[in-house]
Structure formats: C-alpha cells, structure tokens
Amino acid sequence: MAPTPLSAPGASCPREGPVLICGLGSLGQACLLRLLPFDVPLRCLDRRRPDWRDPRLEERFGSSLALGDMRLPHVLSQAGVGTARAVLLLSSESTVNVEAALQVRLLNPTADLVVRSSGQLASLGALLEERLPGVAVVDPLLLTAGAITEALRPGDQEACFRVDGESYLVVEGSDPARRQQRALRHDGENPVRSLQVVPMGSHHHRSAEAVPATTARGRWLALRRGLGAPLRLWRQCSRLQQAGLLVILVLLTLGLALFSAGGGWRQGVFVTLALLLGEYVDPVNVMLPPGDGIAAASPWLIGVTLLYALIGTLLTSALVAVILERLLRESFGLGRPGRFRRGSRWILLAEGEELAERVAGNLVRDGLQVLRIDPRPGPVLQRPGMVVVPRWEAALAALRPCRLEGIGLLSVDLLANLQETFQLQKAWPEARYVILSHAVEAAEQLGDLLGGMAVISSMDLVADAVVATAFGERVEEICRIDGANHLLVRYRIQQGDALWGLNLSRVEQGYGVTTIHLLRPGRRSPLVLPSLDLVLAAGDQLVVLATLAQLRRVELGCPVPPGWRLRLQGAPREEGRFEALQSLARHLGGAPGAMDPLLDGKEHLTPALDRELAEQLAEDLRRQGLHCTVEAVAVAEAAASEGLRP
Incomplete structure (x- = not known):
C-alpha cells in the first residue's frame, strides 16, 4: 500500500472569481442566502428588480444588482460573466436558462454552469452536459425525489439511498452484531443522536421475544403459525369473497351427499365437480342406471343437476373474466383496478407527474406497492408493483380494504394538498403524510404544527444542491437526516486536488464528511464502506454523504488537523x-x-x-x-x- 501522508499533498487553492446568480426568484434568493457565509464574491442579474424575501439580501445586493435579459451578451458582460468562476442560471423559464447557458459559454469557456431545467427539457439537458464541459443541468423537482421517498418509506430507518446498485440505510444506534457500519458525521461536536450508515441487508428488525426454532417452544410456535395461515388468509378476504367461498363449500358438501347414491363417494366427487365446471350431459349419464336411459331420470335429478350446471357455468365465466381482466391490466395497462387484497399494504401518490414517477420507481425498487393518481390524458402502461388510475374516486374505492403505509400529495398547490390530507386522515389516521411545497420557510415546523405530517420545500432542498454544484461537485441525491440536508456527492479524484493522497480517515476527520463508497480503476465491484486506512489515488471515485458546509470545507482545502x-x-x-x-x-x-x-x-x-x-x-x-x-x-x-x- 502506498504511504499515507496526513497532510493534503497537492491540495490546491480554491478557484478565484465571483459567483454570478442569474434569476432572483425563490430559488435564486435561497442560493444567495446559503452563499453568504462562504465568503465568496457574489454578483446578481435579473430582468427586473425582485421582490426581496430577506432584508439582508436587499441591503447587500439591492444597489449592485444588474438588470437585463440574461440571454444578451452585453448584459452578461456588464454583470461580470467574463471573470466569474461559476454562473447559476435559475430563471423559472427553462428555455431562457438554456439559451443563456450557450451565451455564457461563449463569453467564459471555463466557468462552471448550473442550469435550472424542467422535465420537458431533460433530453436536451443531458445533451448539453455531454457536449459542453462544466455544465450541470438541475431539475428542482426531481432532486427532491429522494427526500420524498424517505418520508414515505415505512420502517425505522432515518434515510435510505442507493449508490451504483448498492443500497444503504441510516439507522440510529450502533449494533456490534453488524458486520459493516459507519458513524454518520455531524457538523456539531456533540450530536444529539448516534446515527450509523449500514448496507441494506445487514440491518434486520429483531424481536425481543424471538424464540429459537430448535427448542420445543419454538417448534410449537412454528406449528401454530402454520396452522393459523388459512385463518389469516380468510381474514384478509373481503366479505363478498368470504360469502363466495362459503357457497362453494356448501355446494360441494351437498353434491357429495346427493350424487353418491348408487356409486359411492367417487361418483359423488366426479359428478359434483363436473357439474360445477359447467358440464351437464356426461355427469347425468353417469348417474343413470345402465340400459334404462333418460326415461329412468327422476324430476329431482334433472332439476338439481341443472341448477348445479347453471351455477358452474357462472363460476367458470367469472373465473375467465377475472383472468382476462388481470392479463389486460398487467400486460397492456387496460382496465380499472378492482379492490385490492384486504390488508395489503400500499403507498398512494397523487399527481406530481415526473416527480411522482421517480418516487414511485424508488419505492417499487424496494419492494413496496404504489398506487398513483395521474389525471393526464392518454394510456398509461402499468408496471409490476405500481398501478396508475386517473381519478381519486377509483383510487379510494380500490384502497378502502387496504392498509396505507404512506400518502404523498405532490401537487404544487399547497392549500389543495392540505385539504386532501385533512380528508384522508379521517380514513387512514396511521399513514405517513408527505406534502410537497414549492417554497415554504420553516417547512418542518409547519408540518409539526399541522399534526405531524411532513412538509417538504423543494426550494430548500434544491438550493443546497445548486450551491454545491456551483463549487464543482456533482450531487446525485439529497437526504433529509436529523433536520439537515445531506448531499450524496461523487468525487472523481485527480492528481493535485484537495483529496488526492489522503487516507479516508483524514478525509472523514479533517473535512467532516462520511465516506460511503469507493470505486477504484480496474475493479468491477465497488468497496462498500471502505477501510479508513485506504489512500485515495488518481482515478478513484469516492462517494460521500455531507452537508453543504462540509463540502465547502473540502472546496477550500482546509481540513481540521488530527487531534x-x-x-x-x-x-x-x-x-x-x-x-x-x-x-x-x-x-x-x-x-x-x-x-x-x-x-x-x-x-x-x-x-x-x-x-x-x-x-x-x-x-x-x-x-x-x-x-x-x-x-x-x-x-x-x-x-x-x-x-x-x-
């Protein structure tokens, strides 16, 4: 193993130059507030004077604000784009941001560009990132998918995220039985809770009353659970299903008693099952005396067998209809969802479009069942684990006998989300409720005030990601942990940068980040929670979980000395x-x-x-x-x- 210098060899000084923010709406001003403590020169550009949300911003930037269209070269030059180290294009109109990004790249070939975009321009944004180096396209709504998924996912974990196919949990408390775990680094010196990052699969929910299966009591409990399985299935059925099963059982019992005369129980089983499958002539011929023919058939035999045959026809027709409806719904996305299995667990997502699709994909990937309400016209292809319906009425009717684990209301209308939440809480008071808000300050306090629901402000989450991207980091996901936004960031180590030549212990202790994942050149599989004595070399990809302040410390190249x-x-x-x-x-x-x-x-x-x-x-x-x-x-x-x- 290479030597492990404890200083930062080759640690480069942070880049100089101002950060230019174009577009001072709610997202632009949220980014400005986060940039104020970082002691970097800031410049602002907007088409007109904004409605300042914080008096500190108006006091500092009100007189120096450049006004004009960010797509015009002379306006950008007047705002100082030529010397900027990073340019944030944060207008609410995605097309304006993309046009301005092309103009900025002509005037400043080296600046880092952060372009706010929407789902409609996702393909164009991906092409821009490929063709233009130093350009990062950010969709505010899609970046909040991770935080919404965590708020909806059932379980005792604080967070769950995925890196290169590996899933990780953030749980409270250290367990000596875990093979792999890593303490989550906090900004404060004395964290309130001890949180651990563990790979998914190493964290199990153990009952305090668990009994070994090798003991006599354990075998008795296993037998009792096995015998109780039919009873649990019976309780999960709806009343209509229970009534149907009882009718079929009565018909089978009565048929065995009626049709066994003269031929024993084997004849009774054959005739009863044949009649319930919709057959008539063959089972009746079995019961007729040999050589007598139909003339020997009594009226009760004709009437009872005819009734059984009619009931059997109805049963087989219903079975074919159910199978056909299920095939059409699962293979082609056609048909309406019926009532789901009684007691089954679901998560409901209302509206949200691309955001709801991303959240639903995350939940289905983890084995959860999702029902989405998507009122957009046009056919929607269903997928395993997820059902899409166009109207509230169909969703609520299907979910009435089910258990709802979580309900996500992802409309941009906060008041409409609140109204739906209050109505749904009457039917499912135990479910987790997540409300999306465009830009609400103190969102967590608002959620506590309204009864424990989670109110997630997309601007609050995305502002941290945008600022981190402006410093050259690549944010892959945002996790809300212990009241703070933790960003999942991938570093591509190059010779001479601030992390090159450091061991992972120095990275964690010096900068306060939590190392999660290390992918080394030439290795197909990554190192999960890698050993802290490993040394970072050029070509390594290191994924860390860190707050914005911790990432800024890495960008400055000023680690805390070892103690x-x-x-x-x-x-x-x-x-x-x-x-x-x-x-x-x-x-x-x-x-x-x-x-x-x-x-x-x-x-x-x-x-x-x-x-x-x-x-x-x-x-x-x-x-x-x-x-x-x-x-x-x-x-x-x-x-x-x-x-x-x-």
Whole structure:
C-alpha cells in the first residue's frame, strides 16, 4: 500500500472569481442566502428588480444588482460573466436558462454552469452536459425525489439511498452484531443522536421475544403459525369473497351427499365437480342406471343437476373474466383496478407527474406497492408493483380494504394538498403524510404544527444542491437526516486536488464528511464502506454523504488537523517486528525502515493521528508486545507536529 501522508499533498487553492446568480426568484434568493457565509464574491442579474424575501439580501445586493435579459451578451458582460468562476442560471423559464447557458459559454469557456431545467427539457439537458464541459443541468423537482421517498418509506430507518446498485440505510444506534457500519458525521461536536450508515441487508428488525426454532417452544410456535395461515388468509378476504367461498363449500358438501347414491363417494366427487365446471350431459349419464336411459331420470335429478350446471357455468365465466381482466391490466395497462387484497399494504401518490414517477420507481425498487393518481390524458402502461388510475374516486374505492403505509400529495398547490390530507386522515389516521411545497420557510415546523405530517420545500432542498454544484461537485441525491440536508456527492479524484493522497480517515476527520463508497480503476465491484486506512489515488471515485458546509470545507482545502497521538514503549517480539514496522509505516506515512527508531524500547510519541487510526495502530502494536496508549493532543500541537514526521 502506498504511504499515507496526513497532510493534503497537492491540495490546491480554491478557484478565484465571483459567483454570478442569474434569476432572483425563490430559488435564486435561497442560493444567495446559503452563499453568504462562504465568503465568496457574489454578483446578481435579473430582468427586473425582485421582490426581496430577506432584508439582508436587499441591503447587500439591492444597489449592485444588474438588470437585463440574461440571454444578451452585453448584459452578461456588464454583470461580470467574463471573470466569474461559476454562473447559476435559475430563471423559472427553462428555455431562457438554456439559451443563456450557450451565451455564457461563449463569453467564459471555463466557468462552471448550473442550469435550472424542467422535465420537458431533460433530453436536451443531458445533451448539453455531454457536449459542453462544466455544465450541470438541475431539475428542482426531481432532486427532491429522494427526500420524498424517505418520508414515505415505512420502517425505522432515518434515510435510505442507493449508490451504483448498492443500497444503504441510516439507522440510529450502533449494533456490534453488524458486520459493516459507519458513524454518520455531524457538523456539531456533540450530536444529539448516534446515527450509523449500514448496507441494506445487514440491518434486520429483531424481536425481543424471538424464540429459537430448535427448542420445543419454538417448534410449537412454528406449528401454530402454520396452522393459523388459512385463518389469516380468510381474514384478509373481503366479505363478498368470504360469502363466495362459503357457497362453494356448501355446494360441494351437498353434491357429495346427493350424487353418491348408487356409486359411492367417487361418483359423488366426479359428478359434483363436473357439474360445477359447467358440464351437464356426461355427469347425468353417469348417474343413470345402465340400459334404462333418460326415461329412468327422476324430476329431482334433472332439476338439481341443472341448477348445479347453471351455477358452474357462472363460476367458470367469472373465473375467465377475472383472468382476462388481470392479463389486460398487467400486460397492456387496460382496465380499472378492482379492490385490492384486504390488508395489503400500499403507498398512494397523487399527481406530481415526473416527480411522482421517480418516487414511485424508488419505492417499487424496494419492494413496496404504489398506487398513483395521474389525471393526464392518454394510456398509461402499468408496471409490476405500481398501478396508475386517473381519478381519486377509483383510487379510494380500490384502497378502502387496504392498509396505507404512506400518502404523498405532490401537487404544487399547497392549500389543495392540505385539504386532501385533512380528508384522508379521517380514513387512514396511521399513514405517513408527505406534502410537497414549492417554497415554504420553516417547512418542518409547519408540518409539526399541522399534526405531524411532513412538509417538504423543494426550494430548500434544491438550493443546497445548486450551491454545491456551483463549487464543482456533482450531487446525485439529497437526504433529509436529523433536520439537515445531506448531499450524496461523487468525487472523481485527480492528481493535485484537495483529496488526492489522503487516507479516508483524514478525509472523514479533517473535512467532516462520511465516506460511503469507493470505486477504484480496474475493479468491477465497488468497496462498500471502505477501510479508513485506504489512500485515495488518481482515478478513484469516492462517494460521500455531507452537508453543504462540509463540502465547502473540502472546496477550500482546509481540513481540521488530527487531534490524537500514540504513546508507545517497548520492543516487539522478533517474529513480529516486521509486522509492527509495516503497521507504523501504513498509519504514519513513510518507509518501514524509517520507523525502526520507534521500536528501540524507549518511550516515544507519534505524530498526530486521527482517532480511528490511532486506536487501530495501538491495537496492532499491542498484539506485538508493545505498551501503547492513545492520548488527545492540542490542536496547535497537532498542527506543529505535521512537520516532525519520521
């Protein structure tokens, strides 16, 4: 393994130049508020003077605001686009943003461009990103899909996200039984809760009353559950289905009693089943005495068998109709959904169009059943796990016997969403309710005020992603965790940037981010929650979970110095000396031969380390017979010790 320098070799200074924000609507002003603490020069451009939502913005930018059409070259030049390091094109009209992006690229070939777009221009946005380097197209609604999915998904997890086909959960508390877990880094020094990132599949819900199946009680409980399965199925059926099953059972019993005369129970079974399948002549001939013919048939035999045959015809016709309706609905998206199975669990999504499609896809991928209300005209192809209906009435009628896990109201009309929520809470008070709001301040407090529903402000979420993209990051998803927006960001490591040459412990401890995923060149499978002593090299792709402030710290290249050191004394056993030298070299950075003076039997203090690496190194050295203790070091001393490495 390559040496692990603890400083940031090749850490480049952040790019200079102002950030130009074009379009000062709700999203533009939200981005301005987030950029104020970052101490970067800011410039603003809008077609007309905006309605300022915060007096701080009006005080700072009211007099220096450039006015004009962002698509015109002279207006952009007047706003300072030529020297800008990043340009945010945030007009509510996507076509204006795209036209302005082409003009900005002509005037400034190196600036990072963030273009606000909508679902209708998704294909054009993808082409722009391919053809023009440094252009990122952002759809505000689609970026909120992750947060809405998390609010609707049942379970005790705080969040769930997906990276390169691998799914991860954020759960509360550390479990020693988990094979892989990583503490989620917080901005504060004393987090209120301990949250862990774990791969999906390693987190299981265990009952405190679980009984081993090998014990006598466990076998009895398993037998009782098996015997109770038919009863549970019976309870899940609707009243109409229960009545139909009872009628069929009565007909079978009565038929066995009536048609067994003269031929035994085998004749009764044959004749009863044949009649209930809609047959008539053949089963009646079986019951006639040989040689007598139809003249020997009694009136009761003709009447009862005819009644059975008519009932059987109705049953077979109903079965064919159900099968045909199911095939048409699942294969071609035709037909109306009937009542779902009693007690089945569903999630309801109303309107939202592209956003609802993205959220529904996320939920179906995780094995949940989704019913969408999409009033748009035209045929809609159904897919396994998801049903689409055009009207509220059809959805509510189908869901009446079901259990709703979550209800997402994704219309842009906040008042309409609230009205529907209050009505639905009467029928399904235990469901999770998620309301989409275009731009509402203090959305979480509003949700608590209205009775525990989740109010998600798309502008609040997207502003963090837009600002991070302006600094050159690529945001793949937004997770709402513990009241803060955590961005899932992919870094492509290049030689000389701020993360190149650092081990993952230094990345986490220095910048406060949580490392999730590492994809190395030449490897097909990624490293899930990679080891913290791994060193980042050029070509690596590192996915981290971080807040906007943590990402800004990476962009500035100013990590927090390590704050721990190791006090060691003694000499290792001869057979373990080489392994001890390797451990010191791997954790401290340097050649194994340069670590030999630390093993001369005297007391030594190592240079500053991150706590995880210091504890890991101490454990390795104790196994070789050395006496080691981990001690905290002052920040100033830690910074000074950076130049005293062996």
